Amino acid sequence: MKFEVKTLAAGAAGEIELNDAVFGLEPRADILHRVVTWQLEKRRGTARGTRERADVARSGKKLGRQKGGGTARHGDRRAPVFIGGGKAHGARVRDFNPSLNKKVRALGLKMALSAKAKDGGLIIIDTLDVDGGKTKALANQFAALGIASKALVIDGEALNLSFAHASSNLKGVNLLPAIGANVYDILNHDTLVLTRAAVEKLEARFHG
Template sequence: MKVKVQTLDAKAGGDIQLDKEIFGVEPREDILHRVVTWQLTNRRAPARATRERSDVARTGKKYGRQKGGGTARHGDRRAPIFIGGGKAHGARARVFTSSLNKKVRALGLKMALSSKAKDGKLIVLDNLDMDGEAKTKALQAKLGKLGFGKTALVVDGEAVNVGFARASANLEGINLMPAMGANVYDILRHETLVLTRAGLEKLEARFNG
């Protein structure tokens, strides 16, 4: 599969051959759903346990008489009905993690990349170098000619381009990440996937290496 390579100035930069084993896989909703669910589950923070009656640091001494006080009988101040007492039926500590086979995770990423290529929502840029000073206004004008759409995920190589990162920081709908961070959830939730030559090489090496 051949795609055209463009520059940030929307000029032609030649053609590049995409690996069919990565960008030519037929997407399956069940695989993509499993990978996205796995990602979102592992993204959840652990739940903190509340302090129950046995966890509260208060005296265990009986503070009132058993009879004659005109109130209920209590053995200590740890009871949940008292201020500073333990929580009744409180939340338990939980860690939200799940596992997924590496082959399924790799297949899901291939399918996410292939879905963008199949729908014509894949753009390949030569690089993210900006001529002169990296300014948001100048970058916004360039992106309008490239057809990034409402939301775009830009994947660079080993590290992100500092100038482009600075200029795109205030642009809504533009997200930038290195190739190592490319994942199914972020690819699918953006309208357009933008890869640099360096990012494309890193992704292919990630699967073939």
């Protein structure tokens, strides 16, 4: 399908032919949910396991007589009440590393891109050059493009330094290279801005 290409100054820069196999799919909530869940699970850190009573290397001999000692009735020094004893109800090592088929992950990214193209949240920019890397200039250009909320900007193989400097102080604007494009970030932003180079990289990623 053909899609209009704009400049940062909101001018026309021609058209681009988007691959329907990447930008023209019908989004499925179940696929998107599976991929987003997988991404968030992959971000979770694994807790360091603590040593519980059975893991502490101490003698299991009873400390003293059950009665007549004038102190509490203890078993052995591995009890949690002693310094160096095992932790009571300590943290357990849990695995937050689920697996997801590569084809499902690729399909999820295609559907996320298609969802933005379908609901009008996609803008394609010719280049990201900002004169002098000035934040104020970029803010005015975004206002002219109608970008007023959270926006994810995806560039080609390398990030445009002038745009990176200008956008660093703009709240809600995030910049990624094409290799970093992912379902969660795309869906978590109201507007997706792609450069021509980003479109080429993304299409080559699936049909290289």
